[in-house]
Amino acid sequence: MKPKTSLTGIITMLLLGWLFASLAAAAETIVYSEGFEASNGGYTLLTSGPSANWQWGTPPAAPGPGGAHGGTKCWGTNFGAQMPRPVDESIVSPPLKLPQVSADQIIRVRFWAFVSIDGMYDRGQFFVSKDRVSWDSLAQFYNNMETSPYTTPGWHKYEFTVSNSYASNADPNQNIIYLRFRLGTPYSSYNFYCGGGDDRSGLFVDDLAITYYDIEATKKIFTLTAWEDPSAWASCPWIAPWNGSRYEVDNDIYSVARMPENEYRDYYRLGVPLAARDGFYPMELLERESEVSYTDSLVLWEIDHPADVAVAPDQAGVLHPYRPAALSAPLTATAQGKEVAASLSAADGKGVAAYNGDTVTVNFGSANIASGATLVLGVTGFVLGDGTVQPYSGTPAVVVETADGSGGWVERGRLLPRYAYSVAAFDLRPYLTQGQPVNVRLRAISHDIKYHLVDFVALYAGAAPGFRVSPVAPGKATFSGRDVLATLTSDDGNYLRLAPGDKAALEFPVLPLAAGNVREFVLVSKGYYVPTSGSYLVYTWDGNSWVQRDGHSYPGSTVSMDFDLSLFLPDPTGQYRVRIWQDFQYESAGIDAVAMKVGGIAAPLASAFDNRYNASVLGKLLALDGVTDNWSSCPRNRVVDVSFTPPGVANVPPTVNPVQASGGTSPTISWNYRDPEGSPQARAQVQVWTGTGATGTILWNPPEFTGTGQSVAYAGSALQPGGTYYARVQANDGQDWGPWAEAAFTIPLQICGDLNGDGKTNTSDYLIFQKALGKRTGQAGYSAAADMDGDGVVSLKDYSLWYACYLKFR
């Protein structure tokens, strides 16, 4: 028999509740919580590649966390073994209906994750979505998510702000959110760029919650102005042509269209064979990188010509034919004062590393260019190098320049680099003078510590051979089981959105090939991509440790983002301290400035300490001046602690220790309010969870209490005998919220005859029975607990049952 709430208990609750003057909305309202204890939460698989073997249950000992974060069960990959590779698979929540969020609230989502994947290419990723089709990436994880790759991975809490647009409707049925956790390991072997990585058990997730935070009247807004190279491997979707036996990954397309404002039409000559199948040329469009891509249109140019001819496009889509056998290598070439012509004479991967601003000057001598002057250029882009970190300053390119009449260099075209080798051609005849030396300068635009490898440079000075080009729109296009042909066949602003791990299937009709000709292909694509891989994580001090409060990915160019830390500042010591962790270890990043406003008034930056450099960076972070605190490469300790001097008199938030909870299945939760300045308690909020630290499932999330009362009767979901629960309390002194304090309490095991739920069967229970004897359901004095046989009346027969219990448990 479940314990039941007695009338006395209800009255007590009401009386205790009355101690508080009034109720308001909770400062933190829990609208969803899932600890994966009773069930798997209804999460399902979303497969984008080989299975990661997601499982729900209790992970065994290492490799892996050796258990759930809270309770005994969680979701995770490949329990008890290292994760399989390569994989790309996600778990997705059921559609979660959210209540309408008010204008003075923000939506937050939090969870605990155990991350143990490789240190470079693998990614754990967290998304949200309104429709389970388009996903917003909120965070990415890799390696062990520790500041040292050698630290044993552990469970960590992550929390992020979600757009209020997810819950803007009055009808919760219109406020659907999906949560998704992805594990992607693109390669069959792992790579730890900075060491560590013995565990490699994958990704584990537990204790999710969606909460609404009230926006406090006195906001504490932290502004972080920073940049980060989003990903060395973020470069739009890749094309994988069908080579007759499989889809062979070729290269990335619209490779420098980073962000919508840089969208363009891209022309890529396929580098791997494309074979026909059933009258079509099949291809796959893959999103392999740490980004989301948006493809507006795709067209395949089928280019037919004799076998001794080749055709390559320039950046504008003009095709330039040439005869490979007639290409001339440079006579001389100079880069950084060195002769490099030999490195440029063949497409062999041995070229010149051109970092941002570097030039390669190529001399073809006094070539006869009467019939034409086509420059053929082969480049592998975005190669990780070393040296000084360069922020993103412009669209990456290898700019092709010739001299003007005054000796200056003028751009005549540009090769837009890709991650794999690609070839472009440029007609330089209009810019050159017959009889004069043919000099060409190649200038690199890059960023971070990446360079473009200029592998091959040659000049074709003959007459243009003939060729025929036939643009073909896709005949079929599907993504995730949907027909997306209409989306991809015109430049209409309707995009095919691909998140990491997504892929679309394309088929282009095969046109007849004239006898004696061979066919090359140029894929014409239009779109852009948004890198998502970097993360600045923001922490505050909770009295015991730094707790992650928010975070966001930053672009490669310097931008400012605000983080509302009103509920967490000042910290329990009265200080306005913030920790920033830029959690990458091999891609560059930097902070230009930090700022804090308290109630709209600027709080001056008092200190800034870079833990990697073990030095103050106060001077660098004071102002938006381009003077930045930069990092590149390992180790993964890009941690900066900053503090601010708040305006006015500093206030130390109140504490509520100790919190206590007692009283069986109807406990009273009490706390000891103390405020250093002696301010009375103005508000308090109380929560009861199944797990410690606001984890598991929320059982009671009452509205915020106002007033000075320091106890309240529990009125949440039924507490089960034998269960351990966690009561949390937080108080506000009229200015600031203090830290949460928590108490665990265990409901005594249900004992036969224990009518008052105190874990004992004794004369106290007898007195309850005595008063209930003879009473029927609905009658005053009736006790369901005393109605041992549940027949609706408390009878002598019930007493015989009770007495037997009494003899057993007295």
Next chain:
Amino acid sequence: MRRLLTVLAAVLLWGGVAQATVVLQFTPGTKDVAVGSTFTMDLRADVPNADALVGWGGTLLYDPSLVRLDGVSFGLLWDSALYLGGDTLVTLLLPNPTSPDPGASGQDLQLAQLTFACLGVGTTRLGMAIDLLDPVQGFMRFDGNYADLEIVDAEINQVTVPEPGTFLLLLTGLAGCLGLRRLRS
């Protein structure tokens, strides 16, 4: 006068299983009382171990024109607090933290003591009726079944008491008779 009362409902609940019987008895079996006096009757029971009781209840039967129930006190094993007045007795076996016995049993077990006032001349039986449809009536055994009962009623005779003057004259007369007899001898 003895009367055997078998409670039909109890028998029905018995389920045909052979059981011991609780003998319920009002004592003394016959009581002569004077009109206007107050007297007590005990309600006692012989309860076999197999019928150990955890509670009981029933309604007293008597002629209210002849006697009036003025008070009830239960035996030490039983909870007096449950008695709310009137002719219906209800009580429970008090929890005893030290007793190893499952319920109350034994010979001549005192259940209650009843205090009556004698209102008029005549004879009345004192007995008990039990309605098993009432959740607080019946003799409830430890095992959750009702005990089979044998109820032994008592008989109360109310007589008239002589007036004090008359009684004195009788004594005087008797004394005179005894004196004359002595003188003759």
